[in-house]
Amino acid sequence: MSPSADNEHAPLLVERRYFTFAEPPKQMQLDCGAHLGPITLAYETLGELNADRSNAILILHAFSGDSHVAGRLSIDDERPGWWDNMVGPGKPVDTSRYFVICSNILGGCSGSTGPSSIDLATGKPYGLHFPMVTIKDMVRAQKHLIDHLGISTLMALIGGSVGGMQVLRWCADFPEMVGSAIPMATTTRHSAQAIAFNEVARQAIMADPAWNNGDYYGGGGPAHGLAVARMIGHVTYLSDEAMREKFGRRLHRNALSFDFTGDFQVESYLHHQGKKFVNRFDANSLLYITKAADYFDLERGGNQLINEALANVPFLIISFTSDWLYPTYQSRDIVSALKKNGSDVSFCEIEAQGGHDAFLLPNRRLDGLVSGFLDRVYHDRCL
Ligand SMILES: CC(=O)SCCNC(=O)CCNC(=O)[C@H](O)C(C)(C)COP(=O)(O)OP(=O)(O)OC[C@H]1O[C@@H](n2cnc3c(N)ncnc32)[C@H](O)[C@@H]1OP(=O)(O)O
Numbered sequence: 244m245s246p247s248a249d250n251e252h253a254p255l256l257v258e259r260r261y262f263t264f265a266e267p268p269k270q271m272q273l274d275c276g277a278h279l280g281p282i283t284l285a286y287e288t289l290g291e292l293n294a295d296r297s298n299a300i301l302i303l304h305a306f307s308g309d310s311h312v313a314g315r316l317s318i319d320d321e322r323p324g325w326w327d328n329m330v331g332p333g334k335p336v337d338t339s340r341y342f343v344i345c346s347n348i349l350g351g352c353s354g355s356t357g358p359s360s361i362d363l364a365t366g367k368p369y370g371l372h373f374p375m376v377t378i379k380d381m382v383r384a385q386k387h388l389i390d391h392l393g394i395s396t397l398m399a400l401i402g403g404s405v406g407g408m409q410v411l412r413w414c415a416d417f418p419e420m421v422g423s424a425i426p427m428a429t430t431t432r433h434s435a436q437a438i439a440f441n442e443v444a445r446q447a448i449m450a451d452p453a454w455n456n457g458d459y460y461g462g463g464g465p466a467h468g469l470a471v472a473r474m475i476g477h478v479t480y481l482s483d484e485a486m487r488e489k490f491g492r493r494l495h496r497n498a499l500s501f502d503f504t505g506d507f508q509v510e511s512y513l514h515h516q517g518k519k520f521v522n523r524f525d526a527n528s529l530l531y532i533t534k535a536a537d538y539f540d541l542e543r544g545g546n547q548l549i550n551e552a553l554a555n556v557p558f559l560i561i562s563f564t565s566d567w568l569y570p571t572y573q574s575r576d577i578v579s580a581l582k583k584n585g586s587d588v589s590f591c592e593i594e595a596q597g598g599h600d601a602f603l604l605p606n607r608r609l610d611g612l613v614s615g616f617l618d619r620v621y622h623d624r625c626l
Pocket residue numbers: 305307308309325508509511512513515519600601603604
């Protein structure tokens with residue numbers, strides 16, 4: 244089924260597909276030296292690939308996202324994809340003009356091979372027997388998908404946060420396939436602060452007895468540890484301004500109870516976010532993906548963005564004023580490295596209160612920058 248057109252009455256319907264590949268000898272060698280296979284990636288597409296296959300845009304999702312970037316998976320689907328404000332017909336990433344692909348990352352838990360998948364060698368879920376994966380491995384797996392779709396150059400790659408790391412990794416590893424790139428709210432290397440928060444999240448999971456050394460499939464799983472891990476993560480995705488605006492010191496109940504059950508609105512909000520997360524995410528995937536983000540370092544052994552093959556690639560780098568997880572100075576480091584190539588680099592720090600998650604929220608400035616940049620690239624490359 245191809246995506247149907249959106250209009251006032253019919254939702255934009257998309258279908259999740261699965262691509263399984265097996266590199267000879269039926270496994271992909273990972274950065275850590277281990278072999279993994281066969282590998283399945285869940286992916287969704289929107290729009291139509293044009294005759295010369297020049298209008299493809301790959302969207303890379305953030306840490307807990309999935310392939311469901313926009314539209315609805317069925318007529319009854321109550322929630323559209325995670326970037327529905329950005330992607331769709333007539334939207335900044337206009338699917339009446341571009342062919343959009345989004346896949347769930349390797350190590351994830353929304354249809355792609357990850358720790359909760361069945362290990363064919365044992366017939367049981369991998370759990371902690373799943374090998375360490377890196378952002379580089381995630382990108383190499385995506386390249387198999389792009390090759391399978393018959394696309395040799397991507398008109399653009401777009402991603403925020405861990406998705407932005409994947410965009411940069413694509414640029415470093417497969418520059419010949421990159422037509423243009425929009426990394427946003429991201430970094431070339433995880434800071435000590437970012438690693439520190441991830442470690443607290445991992446410890447929360449591992450301290451939950453139900454985690455059982457990662458062997459909990461078929462049982463309850465570490466629901467409490469996973470919820471706490473999301474709560475700490477979510478604090479880093481917001482900002483002081485956003486929390487003040489959303490909750491201030493407002494109480495959840497009418498009076499202080501002076502106990503530990505959660506008096507403040509911000510507490511009840513975090514509990515809500517933690518609980519929701521448990522229903523959609525696998526604890527072991529959190530461990531693996533946060534580790535992959537922590538190990539991400541494009542500056543190790545020389546900045547890997549300094550590459551003459553990127554000289555003709557247009558870049559749009561975006562940061563947000565209230566993002567304290569990947570602050571603007573980290574985006575400026577990306578700009579400096581790319582400028583050394585003589586690349587065509589545009590940079591914008593957007594004034595926004597939303598913190599790190601600002602890239603996921605509707606923002607007219609962000610919309611205008613993305614649509615204007617893509618329009619220029621489309622006219623240069625596709626017409
Ligand atoms: C597959 C994916 O989801 S991709 C990854 C992107 N998505 C995420 O990261 C999900 C979690 N992140 C968020 O929710 C992010 O803050 C955003 C940016 C995506 C959304 O931000 P906003 O639209 O500002 O939503 P907000 O942060 O206010 O959260 C709204 C939710 O909190 C709940 N909430 C708000 N205030 C309170 C409160 N005081 N007590 C309890 N719950 C509260 C709302 O009822 C709503 O719940 P719902 O999502 O179940 O309907």
